[in-house]
Amino acid sequence: MDETLLRSLTPAVIGVLVRRGADFAAAEDAVQEALVEAVRAWPDRPPRDPRGWLVTVAWRRFLDSARADTTRRGREERVEAEPEPGPGRAVDDTLQLYFLCAHPSLTPASAVALTLRAVGGLTTRRIAQAYLVPEATMAQRISRARRTVASVRFDRPGDVATVLRVLYLIFNEGYSGDVDLVAEAIRLTRTLAAGFDHEEVSGLLALMLLHHARRPARTRADGSLVPLAEQDRGLWDTGLIAEGVDVLQAALARDRLGEYQAQAAVAALHADARTAEETDWVQIVEWYDELLGITDNPVARLNRAIALGEADGARAGLAALAELDPSLPRRTAAAAYLHERDGDPGTAARLYGDAARSAPSLPERDHLMRQAARINTRLRG
Structure with missing residues (x-):
């Protein structure tokens, strides 16, 4: 079967x-x-x-x-x-279904669930397992979503930006159990790209492929996180990298830059560096500037501050970071990293500890705690 x-x-x-x-x-x-x-x-x-x-x-x-x-x-x-x-009309129907399931009237969570069921073909039970919620809860979410779109005309033009946000949300959920949401998001985006000629669809597909190529190197055997700079680049999937770069170049050639293309360009520069030291941080900062010109996203500003700290020195990065909301997720962890780069291990250790207490996942919390412990051990020695 x-x-x-x-x-x-x-x-x-x-x-x-x-x-x-x-x-x-x-x-x-x-x-x-x-x-x-x-x-x-x-x-x-x-x-x-x-x-x-x-x-x-x-x-x-x-x-x-x-x-x-x-x-x-x-x-x-x-x-x-x-x-x-x-x-x-298989292709047209499939595209309209993408748009229907990502209807603007749906909450992001409902749009994701409905897309995985109707477009992805997953059962309610498997979607619930992937999102670690009871099956009854997921069934209610899907039922509400179906009622919401029941009166929407099937031939009504859809909003590709909303569809891409839903697919990006699925991709960012990662994977759990036997439902690999990363692979599922890539499969769905490939299907969309095959039937819908749009540069941002290609940009999102390239971004997914380039990020997914690094997956084998992101964790150790014990499940702990490996920062990008420490990853074994020999484990990266060069086939996916080559495909992602090809898809991105074709999209950029159309000269209609969008946020997913800009993010994919950053990922491509990381993939192109044979070692962490060879990373072209200056170009990465420039791409973040392009991205911020399209969407003034706080997360993009955070990533730009880190890249600026690599390109122009830790103090430049800290100055950019100081302009951001202190409650922004991962801002404290970024500040810890830059303070350590700036030669202030005491502040870095304290901030790593603070960041660990608000980490969004157990692996990330454990990583930050180990960073704090590593610095504190060095300071005591």
Whole structure:
């Protein structure tokens, strides 16, 4: 059973049902039932046309449900007059489904959950496992999201920026258990890029590929974090780096710079450096300036301050950092790093300890505590 194939076909099949008269929630339910039937039937009787098989079975499930509900009699008569299910407009339907699931009226959490279920083909249980919440909680979130978009016209133009934000949120969630959200975000973004010619879609795909290429070097065997400067660059995936750079260069050549392209350019400069010492920090600062010209994002300002500290010295970085809100996540950790670079280990150790207490994850907290302990041990010696 090819689970990847099933999940890749899910959005196109939902799209066919919606275009033939089903509302989004009913179509999504029918397709989920068809997927369950496929898991049962395909190992013994694999179809020649998997997508056509899913469309046919899902359509029957939808009609069965419509017949069982007397309030839907009028719609049943309308949809039964439609042609038999066929190939349909798979690419267009899939793209519209991306836009529907990332509708601006949805909260980010709801848009992510609905995208993973309807476009990604994941079950509610697997999405709940990935986000470490009870299945009932995730089911409620998805149900509310489906009700929200129920009246949205399927052929209405969508906002690609919202779609990209949702995919970026999925990518940043990382991975948990058997649901690798990083890989899932890349798969979904590849699908979007294949059917939607937009430089920022390419920029986001390049950013994901370049970041994902460093994944094997980011943690040690015991699960502890490895800072970028200390990573074994021989573990980086050169194939993904080459692909990411190619995708980015093609996007930049269109001369319509966006925030994801600028972030990907920073990632490409890190990937291009054979050692941490060879990193072109001056160019990285310039790319952060470009990024801030597009979106005045506090996180981008934080990263620029760190890059400036590498390019022009720690004090320049600290001066830039002083302009930022003290409550900004990871600002204290950045200040600790720059104070250590500036030759002030006492302040650095104290700040590392402060940063550890507000760290967003256990691995990050442990890393910061080890940094504080390392400096304190040196000071006592």
